[in-house]
Amino acid sequence: MRKLSVRHALLAVLATVSLLTTGCSAETGASSPAAAGADAPRSTSVADPAPDPTRQLAVAGTPKGEPTGVARAGEGGKAKKSPLKVASYDSSSRRAVISLKKQAPSATASPDDVPAVGDVIASGPAPGAPDGLLAKVTGVAGKTQKGTEVKTEPATLGALLGDDKADGTVPVDPATVDVEPLVQGVKVSWAKTGNIHVGPQGAKLPLGSLRIDVGGSVPLPVTEGAPVAGAATVAGYVQLAPEVEFSYDGSSALTPDSAFLGLTGDWTSQWQLKGRAAAGGKPVRIPFAKLHADPVIQVGPVPVVVNLDLTAYVQVAANGTVSVDVKQDLKGGFRIGGSYSKAGGWKPVSTSDMTSTPVQAKVAAAGTVKAALGAEATVGLYGAVGLTADLAPYVRGEASGAATPESLVGGWKIYGGLDLTGWLQLQLSIFGTPVFEHRIPLGALHREWLLAQGWGIVA
Known part of the structure; x- marks a missing residue:
């Protein structure tokens, strides 16, 4: 009797399975998936794609x-x-x-x-x-x-x-930037729409630009043996509205598909080079302010600390003895950074669309002079430097003369220009990307355009 009972139980199970697999197909009416059409729940067969966990x-x-x-x-x-x-x-x-x-x-x-x-x-x-x-x-x-x-x-x-994605640009609050003046006469202010300036102790402003004025002038060295010497001075201001650009795509395994870290923003400056400069060797660079900020950007729940350091400087080089009086306005934007793709690895990014207008320009005597009011910036994450860039807008003047019985006559030209150089650092591997073996140059970006020219008596 025991064997017969087991046999009967097995037959009952098989009959139930048969009913479940064949009887459902015979159903009609609203309960049938075919009849329900779009209202029916979608089948979750093995052919369906898995849900994308990427955020x-x-x-x-x-x-x-x-x-x-x-x-x-x-x-x-x-x-x-x-x-x-x-x-x-x-x-x-x-x-x-x-x-x-x-x-x-x-x-x-x-x-x-x-x-x-x-x-x-x-x-x-x-x-x-x-x-x-x-x-x-x-x-x-x-x-x-x-x-x-x-x-x-x-x-x-x-x-x-992990396998999440993120992409965005975050302005740097000028009020969080620490400024260390390196020469006398440097003043710091915040600027907002309408070119209104308020000092660090003034009213709290919305995010805007940080302006550094070189009050008075920055004298060039006059000591014996200096590369450039004379009575030339530089005065003016630089105004910056920096933004941190961050992106990450980890939607594939092991290493990210792509990543980007960079610094973008608007640049405005007005400055004047005036006086006489004499040649003597290499260009003279005079830093006049150091800036530092550690903005924290929230990438979802993750606080990403970006370290920004910037040194504003004046650089002058001369060939011959040149008297110059140049005042220049400069405006435009820039973008520097490092871009990663799984196929191409890390590559530098450097662009600029700056243009300049001479307010006044005059060069006298024979020779050339080149002066830049620039900034060297480093960008890193959590204390590890990943990018260094030197943004150097400049003016270049040249004069040539020919002697006549009465006087020395000649022509002069003033050029505006921009030099952008720098490199990517090993520490960009903090994204979780493969380590590269050496620094990657940004590639020298060089642009120059004629601002003004003239002809007459050369002093």
């Missing part, structure tokens, strides 16, 4: 005074906001103390309250890490009064952003 992350600035927070991701996980903060960091030992942000007394503890081996943490500027911190936890040393001490090693953005 399009927003790229935005962090308002001044607002905490940047911390992003955290475990092994194989996507980045998310974390209740942790970096209480301190020692760059020599790469040890960090991670603590918990203040929470309501009723809040309950969770695993997210404790750092673990394998966590990747991104933080805005913190004690001991003024450039921000991007690190992977390799060991937990133990508890301290300030939090949990952990051992870390450098990490990449790819470990946090």
Whole structure:
């Protein structure tokens, strides 16, 4: 009887399976997928594509005074906001103390309250890490009064952003830029629409431009043996509206499909070179202000700390003894950066559309003179420099003369121009891209155009 019962049970199961696989096709009416048409649920057969887990992350600035927070991701996980903060960091030992942000007394503890081996943490500027911190936890040393001490090693953005995408441009708040004058007479102001200027101690302005005035003049060296000497002076201003451009596409495995880090913005300057300069060797470069900022851009939940350094300078070179009086207006935009694609690796980007207009121009005596009012900028992430660029708008004057019994007559010309040079650094691999073996030059961008010319008596 037992064997017969088992046989009957097996037959019953087979009959049920047959009914399920054949009976459904005989159904009619609204419950049939064929009859329901567009209202029927779509089949989830193996031929259907898997849902795309890629997220399009927003790229935005962090308002001044607002905490940047911390992003955290475990092994194989996507980045998310974390209740942790970096209480301190020692760059020599790469040890960090991670603590918990203040929470309501009723809040309950969770695993997210404790750092673990394998966590990747991104933080805005913190004690001991003024450039921000991007690190992977390799060991937990133990508890301290300030939090949990952990051992870390450098990490990449790819470990946090994973297969997500992000693309955006964020203006740099002029109020967050630290300016160090290097010569007397340098003044700093913020500019907004309408060319209205307010000093650093004035009213709080919306995002706009940072203006650096060289009040009075910057005298050229007159010491013995100086490359260029004389009574020539340079005075004027530079006005910048910088923006950080960031993009990332990690939609494929292992390495990102593409990435970009760059600096873009508008440039306005007006300056005057006046006096007599004599040749003596190499060009003279006189830095007159240093600028530094650490804007934090939020890429989804991830705080990305961008380090900007810029040195404004005057550079003059002469050939012969030339008297010059040139005043120039310059306006335009620029874009410098590094662009990555999986097929082509890292490539430099450098463009500019600046144009100039001479307010006044005059060159006397035989020879040439070239003067630039430029800026050397470096752009990096979390303290690792990735890009250096030298943007040098200039004016160049030349005069030639021929002697006659009565006087020395000749012609002169004034040219405007732009030199843009620089290079990409190894540290751009912080995106999670392959390391390149040497610096990649931006490629020299050189443009020059005639501004003014004349003919007459050469003094």
